[in-house]
Amino acid sequence: MGMKEKWLERAERIRLSDYVYDLPDERVAKYPLAERDQSKLLVYNQRQISHLQFTSLPGQLPAETLLVFNDTKVIPARAYFRKPTGATIELLLLHPEFPSRIINEAMLVKGGCVWACMIGNKKRWKAQDTLETQVLIDGERIRLVADYADYENNLVRLQWDSEHVFLDIVRALGEIPLPPYLHRKSEASDTLAYQTVYARQDGAVAAPTAGLHFTEPVLKALEQNTIHKTHLTLHVGAGTFQPIKVDTVTEHRMHSEQVVFTRQTIQDLLDHTGCIVPVGTTSMRSLESLYWFGVKLFRKETTVFMIEKLYPYALLEEELPSAEQALEAILSWMQAQGVEEIVGETEIFIFPGYRFQLCKGLVTNFHQPGSTLLLLIAALIGESWRDLYAEALEHGYRFLSYGDSSLLWAKEA
Structure with missing residues (x-):
């Protein structure tokens, strides 16, 4: 049996039932805090957990970190x-x-x-x-x-x-379409509250909620701490709330979402000297998808930006270009085409066993039991996700879209 077949066998053994936890309804934040940046911030780094406030984020990121924001804007x-x-x-x-x-x-x-x-x-x-x-x-x-x-x-x-x-x-x-698990109709206040302060590109059905905690003072403090930022666009679709209904998770039908990258963003990724930290799972999925588009160009497979849900698992590690080579392949192709931005589709499915190619950490909220997003968290930090979520529940964190935040660093390879 080859390595690829062994991987598939391991992936098919991943059971949804191993990624559920008890989330009482009263722990789901039905409304946002009056002040966005007053939310709690749980910091996880190599099994160490700290409890802080979101305004502490700039001091928790190493100098020269590149934060990547999703600037999509929710439409009514x-x-x-x-x-x-x-x-x-x-x-x-x-x-x-x-x-x-x-x-x-x-x-x-x-x-x-x-x-x-x-x-x-x-x-x-x-x-x-x-x-x-x-x-x-x-x-x-x-x-x-x-x-x-x-x-x-x-x-x-x-x-x-x-x-x-x-x-x-x-x-x-x-009207603004709130997530179904809030069990309430949208109100006038949601028009602003369910939107990041840096939202620019109209077209999302759901907000990239990890970004809801950012305020102008936090963004200014990031700049003062030599934390750099760049933007991409992933128009979040209703599929982000689609529950997994099969216990063998590889059989789950992933939704496809549209991503947009400018040449400047790709250049920023290539030029950065620190680690890349996406704000939100949408930004993380976009960045990792960008790498795999670079792989397709590097390997001369296709020039169509479409990342199928299991594509990242089909290649052996020794067959892969470096992140730098993948990004350079994209820039070369864009230059040859004379284009300043690329629009693609991704249905990438990130679950335990996935090896992150661009991202070293993640700013994110707390996710639903048995969701594709919780599987992504488990891929990033390993089995410790259980302890982390148990501690968040114990310490009174607010969960889901209008809930509190976390900064998670990838487990050591």
Whole structure:
């Protein structure tokens, strides 16, 4: 049996039941703190745990660390239409299909577009029915019509009779889609609270919540401590909340998410002299996916930026280029193409056995039992995740999206 087959056998032995813990509902933070940076910060380094406040983060990072932030911005992606019969149809925008699948472009479309949606109360919205509503933008009343572009696949065509771009329509029509485990409707305060202070690129259905703790004073303190920062964009999809429903975790169907990197960000990664620490699991998944795209270019496999869920496990370590070689391969390709940014898709699945190629640590919140994100944490720090989560529960940490924070350093190889 070859090494690859042995790896697959080991991976198939990973059981979801080994990655669950008891999370009482009262420990889930239903609302954020009044002051973002007053959250607790648990620091984990080689089995040592410290309990601090988030404002201590700059002093916990070595000088010259490169922090990588996800600058995606949550859009009010949940919209409601009322039928003449009185039935309410709920649309949750997932990702654009036409005229562009690139989210940043899809936000600027005029007149009409097609999006894949989750549809609430679909049984009351027949294939041939048209839904209608009105939105008010700057005093102008705009008619918005929705019908099916593809009934079976939940593709919804939206059309409006004005020069406003789709982002304007969504902002006027929709509401912020909070995570389902908060068990509450979004409120006016969530419009700001469920958004990082550095959010720039509209298109996410969920916030990169590890970033919610950052404030301007914390960002300034990072700068004063010679901590560098750079940005990428991963538009977080609703799939991030998708539970694993199979005990053999390798059989879980991973959601695909869109990532965007500028040439400057890749150059920043290549030029850094300290360690790379992503803010949030979305940033970590993006960075590791970027490396594997570099591998594909380096090995001349393809120029398509699509990282399949188990691709990282298919190659032996001696077959892999260094992080530097992978990033240089990407920059060379971008230069040859004359492009300043790359847009890709990733469904990378990081679970125990994964070897991190770019990331040395992680700033993150506390995650749901039995989730893909908890598996990622276990891949980073090993079996100690159990002790860490038990201690966080014991010390009154608040969990999930609006909860407290942690700084985790990778286990020694």
